[in-house]
Amino acid sequence: MTETNKKEVIICRCEDVSEVEIKQAIEEGFTTINAIKKRLRTGMGLCQGRTCQKLVARIIAQETGKSMEEILLPTTRPPVRPIIMGAFEGEDQ
Amino acid sequence: MNILDHPILGEVEAAKRKVTLFVNGRSIEAYEGQPIAAALMAVGIKSFRQTARKQQDRGIFCGIGRCTDCMMTVNGEPNVRTCVTSVAEGMVVETQIGLGSWREIPHE
Amino acid sequence: MNKVELAVIGAGPAGLAAAIEAAQLGVKVVVFDENAQPGGQLFKQIHKFFGSREHRAGTRGFRIGQELLAQTEELGVKVNLGSTVFGLDKRNLWVLKEGKTEVYQADAVIVAAGASENALAFPGSTLPGVMTAGAAQTFINLHRVLPGKKVLMVGSGNVGLIVSYQLMQAGAEVVGLVEAAPSIGGYGVHAAKIKRAGVPLFLGHTIAEAIGEHQVESAVLTKLNESFQPIPGSEITLEVDTICIAVGLTPMMELARMAGAELKYVPKLGGHVPVNNDNMETSITGMFVAGDVCGVEEASSAMEEGRLAGVTAAEYLKHIAGKAAADRKALIREQLSAIRNGTFGNKEHLKDKVKEENTLGLRFSGTPSKDELDSCPGVPSEGRLAKGPVAVIECVQEIPCNPCEQVCPKGAIKVGKPITSLPQLTENACNGCASCVTACPGLAIVTVDRTYDENKALVTFPYEYLPLPETGATVHAVNRQGERICYGQVVKVRNNKKADGTVAISLAVPEEYAMEVRSMAKGGTK
Numbered sequence: 001m002t003e004t005n006k007k008e009v010i011i012c013r014c015e016d017v018s019e020v021e022i023k024q025a026i027e028e029g030f031t032t033i034n035a036i037k038k039r040l041r042t043g044m045g046l047c048q049g050r051t052c053q054k055l056v057a058r059i060i061a062q063e064t065g066k067s068m069e070e071i072l073l074p075t076t077r078p079p080v081r082p083i084i085m086g087a088f089e090g091e092d093q
Numbered sequence: 094m095n096i097l098d099h100p101i102l103g104e105v106e107a108a109k110r111k112v113t114l115f116v117n118g119r120s121i122e123a124y125e126g127q128p129i130a131a132a133l134m135a136v137g138i139k140s141f142r143q144t145a146r147k148q149q150d151r152g153i154f155c156g157i158g159r160c161t162d163c164m165m166t167v168n169g170e171p172n173v174r175t176c177v178t179s180v181a182e183g184m185v186v187e188t189q190i191g192l193g194s195w196r197e198i199p200h201e
Numbered sequence: 202m203n204k205v206e207l208a209v210i211g212a213g214p215a216g217l218a219a220a221i222e223a224a225q226l227g228v229k230v231v232v233f234d235e236n237a238q239p240g241g242q243l244f245k246q247i248h249k250f251f252g253s254r255e256h257r258a259g260t261r262g263f264r265i266g267q268e269l270l271a272q273t274e275e276l277g278v279k280v281n282l283g284s285t286v287f288g289l290d291k292r293n294l295w296v297l298k299e300g301k302t303e304v305y306q307a308d309a310v311i312v313a314a315g316a317s318e319n320a321l322a323f324p325g326s327t328l329p330g331v332m333t334a335g336a337a338q339t340f341i342n343l344h345r346v347l348p349g350k351k352v353l354m355v356g357s358g359n360v361g362l363i364v365s366y367q368l369m370q371a372g373a374e375v376v377g378l379v380e381a382a383p384s385i386g387g388y389g390v391h392a393a394k395i396k397r398a399g400v401p402l403f404l405g406h407t408i409a410e411a412i413g414e415h416q417v418e419s420a421v422l423t424k425l426n427e428s429f430q431p432i433p434g435s436e437i438t439l440e441v442d443t444i445c446i447a448v449g450l451t452p453m454m455e456l457a458r459m460a461g462a463e464l465k466y467v468p469k470l471g472g473h474v475p476v477n478n479d480n481m482e483t484s485i486t487g488m489f490v491a492g493d494v495c496g497v498e499e500a501s502s503a504m505e506e507g508r509l510a511g512v513t514a515a516e517y518l519k520h521i522a523g524k525a526a527a528d529r530k531a532l533i534r535e536q537l538s539a540i541r542n543g544t545f546g547n548k549e550h551l552k553d554k555v556k557e558e559n560t561l562g563l564r565f566s567g568t569p570s571k572d573e574l575d576s577c578p579g580v581p582s583e584g585r586l587a588k589g590p591v592a593v594i595e596c597v598q599e600i601p602c603n604p605c606e607q608v609c610p611k612g613a614i615k616v617g618k619p620i621t622s623l624p625q626l627t628e629n630a631c632n633g634c635a636s637c638v639t640a641c642p643g644l645a646i647v648t649v650d651r652t653y654d655e656n657k658a659l660v661t662f663p664y665e666y667l668p669l670p671e672t673g674a675t676v677h678a679v680n681r682q683g684e685r686i687c688y689g690q691v692v693k694v695r696n697n698k699k700a701d702g703t704v705a706i707s708l709a710v711p712e713e714y715a716m717e718v719r720s721m722a723k724g725g726t727k
């Protein structure tokens with residue numbers, strides 16, 4: 001690991017996305033959880049964003065002045081838990 | 094380190110069965126019913142996988158199956174959450190690089 | 202398609218209490234939990250809970266879990282484990298079990314999914330060895346493995362305090378507890394326990410960095426100024442192998458949201474929570490909530506909310522009606538508001554009764570100040586102390602708790618109503634029997650006998666670590682700050698089964714230290 005890597009703050013543990021990358025994206029105009037997700041894959045890891053969502057929201061709040069309340073209400077899409085893909089096309093649906 | 098005696102929970106039953114698993118080739122003992130992650134922790138193994146983008150070490154984070162940071166390749170199957178998967182006799186556990194890949198494991 | 206009358210999502214204290222209540226009223230209940238083990242948070246909680254007898258106060262969390270489970274079994278409630286509910290609309294549940302999806306149709310649903318732990322990001326926060334406090338707790342108390350030998354705890358809420366204590370019980374050393382705020386977030390009695398064990402509290406500090414090549418080798422702390430900005434040059438490096446994060450919980454309201462329940466953002470409750478009324482009804486007819494999912498609180502209130510939701514669901518399903526239902530709910534509500542009355546009552550009573558200008562007290566140091574002790578109704582007078590063994594109740598914070606009152610055979614302790622009142626000692630009724638010493642879940646009571654010997658006093662305190670000292674041994678006696686202030690001789694070690702692991706140790710110490718000695722150093726034989 002290089003020195004710069006060590007100092008880096010990882011926000012999305014699943015997709016290895018850092019605070020700096022998120023701040024850059026916000027500067028580029030990606031200012032919602034979903035926009036950042038599309039840009040950087042934050043929240044698209046196997047944990048489905050459970051671990052990083054609030055952290056991403058806090059950075060957006062800091063950088064844009066928007067309230068956490070406003071930022072944190074994206075539409076949830078199932079599944080709510082890391083589950084093996086394919087299960088969703090379950091027999092009963 | 095296994096906690097063999099505890100002021101509130103008492104001693105671990107002496108009769109508790111042990112199983113052997115293979116971690117990156119090294120054989121370790123674990124108590125039956127223990128999650129893989131606990132067995133590794135007991136012998137001091139902390140790094141479970143390496144991330145795809147930045148090759149960083151990861152290990153236990155949430156401990157209850159939610160964060161997926163503890164995923165390893167188990168019996169050739171990648172992305173197994175070791176904190177909620179119990180050990181079994183002869184299990185083959187490997188450090189996972191990135192998202193891992195399916196692989197045949199030579200059986201003893 | 203499987204049909205059920207009432208589906209309960211989550212087998213934690215809230216879900217199980219709801220299932221029991223509804224089943225008692227004749228409802229056919231099915232419970233789902235994604236864990237392999239039921240009980241939610243309860244099974245990793247090995248400390249004694251606060252509350253009153255009705256809340257099973259003084260009982261260890263995991264035993265409460267066992268009791269709840271036994272009750273569900275008796276009532277024939279079906280508990281589906283390893284079953285993740287991953288989809289919910291008004292009536293249908295999509296459940297994943299062993300890789301297969303099952304769909305259930307329920308006449309009513311109670312969502313009791315609990316809360317999940319917040320993460321914290323800092324340089325090095327992804328290094329192996331950094332984990333949530335709940336993870337550490339799961340490993341030490343359920344899987345019985347120590348995650349590390351030297352631990353730094355981040356966060357001074359009840360979770361941070363309790364897990365620190367439990368890590369020490371499991372054999373780890375807690376080298377520090379960091380808290381960004383200038384005061385301790387959790388109950389003072391929990392803080393006092395770890396303070397007595399000598400854990401340094403770094404209030405007004407935060408973690409700046411975790412350092413290590415492949416795993417944590419050390420942690421850097423930094424002091425914060427009034428606007429919570431790091432003060433350059435204030436860094437402290439601690440050698441640790443484990444860093445535990447205890448910075449709050451977020452309600453898991455995803456299922457309720459997916460079903461279309463109206464949500465509200467309440468920071469004090471941990472984030473967005475499903476809007477509910479005092480019957481635990483959500484905006485969706487036939488859907489109810491209970492426990493941490495609708496606001497992070499405690500097991501005792503989670504159980505009461507569960508019971509309330511259980512009754513409401515039973516009423517909705519026409520198993521109980523009219524006055525009978527109203528009376529039952531009123532009773533539960535009364536209990537709920539009793540728990541919520543104190544300094545920490547969360548959902549409705551957010552007032553903080555502690556004087557903030559007093560920066561010396563329990564909330565700022567982990568030890569009660571002289572002022573707090575002097576004005577504490579549980580501390581006996583000099584005159585009474587001179588006469589012989591007597592209880593010294595150093596419980597100075599209004600918390601919902603009264604096992605001391607209930608256990609005293611002499612009726613010498615009064616908490617009364619509300620249950621958050623400070624315990625009051627009737628000093629002349631107390632004979633120093635020490636029953637209250639091991640019954641207090643806060644470990645806040647000792648007995649002191651100043652007449653023990655010509656120049657020795659006898660201090661009897663609760664102790665929950667291994668190894669236990671031998672009678673006759675000389676040990677390091679410690680004060681409220683965990684400092685070794687003198688030697689003490691172990692006169693008695695009482696390990697009463699009823700005290701469930703809390704041992705009463707009597708130390709003979711020099712008379713002048715009678716009101717200072719409050720414990721002994723862990724494994725601290727001379």
Ligand SMILES: Cc1cc2nc3c(=O)[nH]c(=O)nc-3n(C[C@H](O)[C@H](O)[C@H](O)COP(=O)(O)OP(=O)(O)OC[C@H]3O[C@@H](n4cnc5c(N)ncnc54)[C@H](O)[C@@H]3O)c2cc1C
Binds near residue numbers: 210
């Ligand atoms: C370290 C610590 C110490 C504490 N100390 C105390 C104390 O001293 N006194 C006290 O009163 N309280 C204490 N509490 C708080 C108490 O444990 C919680 O408030 C309580 O457990 C909340 O109960 P619950 O039933 O709402 O949630 P939980 O206990 O979290 O249970 C929720 C259950 O739902 C399951 N679940 C969630 N989502 C799904 C899904 N989609 N499908 C299937 N199942 C699902 C989970 O697996 C879990 O088992 C403590 C908590 C912690 C973490």
Ligand code: SF4
Binds near residue numbers: 592633638
């Ligand atoms: S020492 Fe005994 S008599 Fe005195 S208050 Fe405690 S329980 Fe009651």
Ligand code: SF4
Binds near residue numbers: 390604605646
């Ligand atoms: S002294 Fe009484 S009220 Fe205070 S923590 Fe102990 S048992 Fe509870």
Ligand code: FES
Binds near residue numbers: 052
């Ligand atoms: S931490 Fe971001 S998706 Fe898992």
Ligand code: FES
Binds near residue numbers: 158159160162163
């Ligand atoms: S440690 Fe989070 S899933 Fe295993």
